[in-house]
Amino acid sequence: MKIVVQVKLLPVSAYDADALAATLRACNRAANAASEVAFAKDLKRRNMLQDAVYHRLRAEFDLGAQAAVRTITKVCDAYTTLKANIKAGNLGRDGSRRRVRAESRPISFREGAAQPYDDRMLTWNLDARTVSIWTVAGRLKHVPFVCSPEGLELLRSRRGESDLVMRDGVFFLVATIDLPEPEVFEPGGFLGVDLGIVNIATTSDGEILAARRLNRYRQRHRDLRTKLQKKRTKSAKRVLKRIRRREARHVANTNHIIAKKLVATAERTSRGIGLEDLSGIRARVTAKKDQRARLHSWAFAQLGAFVAYKAKRAGVPVVHVDPRNTSRQCSECWHVHRTNRVSQARFECRSCGSIMHADHNGSRNIAHRADAVWQRGAVNRPRTSAS
Structure with a gap:
């Protein structure tokens, strides 16, 4: 690799x-x-x-x-x-x-x-x-x-x-x-990871990595850029030039830390990592005017790339699954309905009555789907001695 x-x-x-x-x-x-x-x-x-x-x-x-x-x-x-x-x-x-x-x-x-x-x-x-x-x-x-x-x-x-x-x-x-690419091990299950804007990542183990601090950091930089752009002075332009990559570096560092943590958890527990295939998500999702900046600055592709290459170095299998209805499907009884997602953070199944954090429910669904994809035969499965 x-x-x-x-x-x-x-x-x-x-x-x-x-x-x-x-x-x-x-x-x-x-x-x-x-x-x-x-x-x-x-x-x-x-x-x-x-x-x-x-x-x-x-x-x-x-x-x-x-x-x-x-x-x-x-x-x-x-x-x-x-x-x-x-x-x-x-x-x-x-x-x-x-x-x-x-x-x-x-x-x-x-x-x-x-x-x-x-x-x-x-x-x-x-x-x-x-x-x-x-x-x-x-x-x-x-x-x-x-x-x-x-x-x-x-x-x-x-x-x-x-x-x-x-x-x-x-x-x-x-x-x-x-570098020599290590052999991908046979996982004993999958760690599902639900990526989001409010919570950067939520695992099927119930760990929530909130984006509150990162979103506040981004908002401060947006406000600062707006303030400096309105001034139109030479000193304001110098400050804009100096800080123009600071936010991107901070986001990349945050994503590196999260990706390293996810891969270490999967490797320690001999599991693979399940991620949603979010290709084209910005084209499919409509956002209100005050939410567009957060949607279009969402660095899910970067985080996914970091997880992929760190997992590859550790020999951890990564499976991408279809994201449809992961937030509406109950991870206990598999009932799917749009009203199951009561709010951004709350999930209540209308069939079995299960109540849990919505992102945790989604990550469990991702873990189940990743395991099913792996059992059907994923492209990055390790070779057996017979093959």
């Missing part, structure tokens, strides 16, 4: 920082020039595009041989991704249908867009925590970087390319790590 490790570069001087920034600008301007040729002459394969633009990129943008090759590959990969997205049905990040224009103009790259580096352009010294990296101003040697101890250990398994990224004037290297 592939995961990524992000390290932060600490340029030792302003000259080093300017050289890295100039490198990204030059590579992405070269990528735009190559993209125009690829679009105009329909040269989307690397060898064909390289024959057409290689010498031009080196001469006009002062790129090294490998930098030119990596830039051309980046352009071809971008067109391949665009074609795959259109062919796949124009799906959005949350699985909802969205309109994607066909190739009506060349793909453009921001001046600060990521640039891939291979081992000829980038050398890691993990013991000293430094890198030697190519730039348009020459190779910068002994550039320090910082990362977590776990990330440093993962970097020892690094293979292939790394990406140079700049965010808010800070430089990062994003490395791809190829």
